[in-house]
């Protein structure tokens with residue numbers, strides 16, 4: 468019985484790839500509402516927007532690969548309804564696809580601003596290739612850029628806009644940038660670093676409304692503290708909402724995402740969900756989580772393919788993430804939480820360090836800045852449960868890279 | 880337009896012609912060369928685009944940068960003096976005909 472995958476993003480493509488790699492021989496159909504070749508999102512807010520870098524979209528898998536593996540992509544076609552009784556997916560072009568297993572890999576959509584003037588031309592989001600193409604065209608002309616939200620995408624965009632020479636203001640309602648995902652010490656280091664790069668970072672300051680200019684385009688952003696910032700280009704990076712309405716309409720359980728069990732099955736065992744749209748029981752935090760990262764999309768894609776092919780076992784992969792903000796390269800292994808005890812390893816003044824986050828006496832997460840070898844070591848140590856103790860990490864000159872390579876850690 | 884040849888551990892060769900300036904990682908990912916993952920999209924942060932460049936092309940390669948050097952210490956397959964990150968090598972006329980071996984493991 469064939470597999471139908473709804474969503475042609477990082478997670479959906481991974482499911483198809485892993486099914487074939489695992490020897491799955493029946494039909495695989497991907498229903499992808501975005502037209503064209505499936506592409507990677509991370510470069511859209513990084514190299515794609517920086518002057519002088521490669522501006523061609525980076526495919527997830529090329530057409531040659533898909534053809535060779537017998538994976539059919541129905542691009543530019545949406546799944547509009549699921550008929551679980553007859554195991555069929557109804558497509559926007561009127562076709563129906565029958566399935567043995569259905570995988571929902573529908574991703575997430577940008578949350579929209581709700582304030583006055585939020586619909587003015589010149590105010591954009593950044594999620595899709597057309598979003599990035601529009602910004603790529605407008606950035607070289609933009610003089611005053613305002614970014615709403617100091618999350619990863621907002622700050623990546625801010626750094627790209629600085630590289631184009633624009634005046635860049637970032638409004639963030641919270642007291643720290645990237646507050647949901649980073650320890651306070653790393654977040655504060657980033658706040659200072661962005662200010663040094665010339666970004667006007669306004670913390671504890673949200674957006675109140677936008678004003679139009681005589682041409683009808685956005686001309687200014689007025690913040691909650693009454694400050695008025697001139698703006699000819701605004702990017703909102705205020706988070707995403709999972710695309711779970713198709714699942715909800717079909718009677719599947721949803722709660723900030725499509726609810727899945729530890730094997731990534733929804734409340735209907737023939738339907739699975741993976742990636743940005745899936746709310747899963749997280750073995751690392753003991754809570755139900757929805758993550759938005761390439762790691763989560765690819766590892767869940769691999770796991771779901773295994774579940775379909777009859778493998779049992781819980782999804783346990785270690786979360787990791789990266790973000791590139793101008794010259795600042797951040798990598799996170801594990802998930803930090805408020806209240807973690809942090810230890811600084813390396814040299815924050817030289818811009819190369821790792822922050823080790825301990826919870827209940829054990830290493831729980833590592834945030835590395837311009838220290839990719841620390842990050843790779845952290846991933847291996849966290850996955851194996853062989854992290855350093857707090858005392859070891861607090862020793863003078865401690866290096867995670869060296870700790871990971873020391874023969875002692877292998878036998879620990 | 881330069882050509883690139885990727886050799887799999889089992890000896891299978893895949894040759895392709897690419898636009899000037901395409902990286903070894905991008906060319907491989909675009910045409911689905913097995914064993915080249917490119918997880919970080921070319922930021923020298925994941926080391927899943929590790930390749931072994933045939934020695935006859937060594938003299939024409941760009942220098943190994945600090946970031947690349949650090950990541951090459953973290954590859955899954957063993958680092959040798961032929962190891963490079965595919966995302967850090969753009970192929971133009973000077974590297975036309977380049978041959979690289981794909982390691983058995985990337986992740």
Ligand SMILES: Cc1cc2nc3c(=O)[nH]c(=O)nc-3n(C[C@H](O)[C@H](O)[C@H](O)COP(=O)(O)OP(=O)(O)OC[C@H]3O[C@@H](n4cnc5c(N)ncnc54)[C@H](O)[C@@H]3O)c2cc1C
Nearest residue numbers: 474476477478500508509545546573574742743759760761
């Ligand atoms: C600009 C940007 C930068 C990022 N940078 C990083 C980074 O540096 N590091 C990192 O780890 N992560 C990064 N991410 C996050 C990462 O890209 C996502 O977590 C990942 O793409 C999620 O994959 P997915 O397949 O779950 O969802 P998506 O990639 O969103 O794919 C879902 C697809 O399904 C389609 N779809 C939805 N509903 C339907 C339907 N009914 N029928 C048909 N198709 C449908 C959607 O249109 C979409 O194409 C970034 C994201 C963005 C937007």
Ligand code: FES
Nearest residue numbers: 921923925926966
């Ligand atoms: S693609 Fe990640 S290091 Fe080359």
